[in-house]
Amino acid sequence: MAKVKVSLRYCGSCNPHVDLGRIAHHLAGVANRRGDLLLVAGTEESVDIAVILCGCERSCGATKEAMDNAKFSIVVAGENLSATPVPEAQLPLIVEKELARIIEMFQAR
């Protein structure tokens, strides 16, 4: 089965309220463990899932261009995931769960 292509895009990090690198590092570990997803750079075109990592609620990384480049998007904006508040300490795990949910949807197709 083809791997699910997941890109990691950063906002630019001018005002990080959370440690975005920690989330990215956690997802790299998830990719190694799972084996069914391929983590690619944010500049990669036409990906399955875009994980858009924004340091604060301004969500500068969640541009139309970024969202249109992927079939699904997960947006972290400071201590928020897709507009739902999430404490920083829980962000890596919550992002992982959301990623797993979307991958499951892909694989069910």
Added chain:
Amino acid sequence: MMNGQQYRDSLRHLKPKVYFMGEEIHDVTSDPSIMPHINAAAVTYDMALAPEYEALLSAKSHITGKTISLFTHIHHSHDDLVKKVKMLRATGQQTGSCFQRCVGHDGLNAIYSVTYDIDRAKGTDYHNKFNNFLREAQEKDIFITGAMTDPKGDRSLPPSRQKDLDSFVHIIERRVDGIVVSGAKAHITGAVNAHGHLVMPTMSLDEADSDYAVCFYVPVDAPGLIHIFGRQTNDTRKCGGCAIDAGNAEYGIVGGEALVVFDQVFVPFEHVFMCGEHEFAYSLVERFATAHRQNYGGCKSGLADALIGAALLISEAQGTEKATHIKEKLVDMVHLAETLYSCAIACSCQGYALPAGNYMANPLLANVAKLNVTRNVYEIARLAQDIAGGVLATTPSELDWRDPVVGRYVDKYMAGVAGVPAETRMRLVRLLEAMTCGTALVESMHGAGSPQALRVMIGRQANLEHKKRLAKKLAKIDE
């Protein structure tokens, strides 16, 4: 949408209890103390229908798809937030004064988002009820005030421990069909010439203060509601046939604020949008405050546009416009005004979507915008007064200008350069006086939040830990 005259006519059908200067006012539309504020609000109606302004003052309702006043619109994009600022500037340029409807507009947006949050957390039905109210507000194009500030009593004590429990609006009775509330709201802009009030809590609340966690809409003439109109600098100049001395005779100064008393007012549940959910009071306050602080960079830069024009005109009338220091002062005024506008645009562009789907301005930058207003407006006023000269404080009355005995002396000595009659110079002086003295300045200081409240928010939002990490990295200090 209504036009300005229809808005005035709609007020005549209402019977609010209004008091001013020891008398009850039975018809606000014919009272000289209130008419300028009605005129200012009427401008928001007329501009929404004018071809050159409708793009800024109207929007498409996300509920019905119909064209509505921007003042009843829920923001759904960065563009919407930016448009609000531009709308406020354009309207402020026309009135030279507060036009009052933005407070209720900000209340609508804040409550839209918080009712959604409450429902999601508690399984209530506030958002649906609010949308029903919003649909009606949009279709009837009503003027809604935003009533947040309580008199507060002893500010070191929470609401439920006040000596006078009415220091904050609260629920005193729960019935099967609604609630009864008691208390008062202070400094309510446009209260006496609105169609109704959107009432919100004024601070974060804990469980002991649950009865104070109340948000609702009430028509301006609901039984038990009493409006006590506040005094302003030079307010008696609105009366007695001194239109020139009034300065901004058509639109007044500031919005016309009132103390609104809730003397056992019944509110049906269909208009109750928070009833005890104290955990959400702070969200409502913060979102409303952010939206409202965003505004001031728009409206105050609009007022400044007119004020800069008046300062330039008075310098031309007095023959000083070519002096280098006058030109420099005008540039300073423009710089200060555009700084305010820049802040409002910035907080709009850096806004974001809330879970309900509507957009809010960036809180840090909105508070910066308002804090700049508390300083820049005073400096703009000071520069205008500097340019105008001492005549600002000594100009004879319009009545003396019209007097058969001394009028000719006023006419002779108040005239400006050749071709500028005394009347023109006096009109400019009075406009400058109205816009730069007294109540006009205080409103810029305290409206939407006093300086210390803004500083507290800026401190909270400043991301100081990140700044420390930056410095440590540059100074090569290990963690």
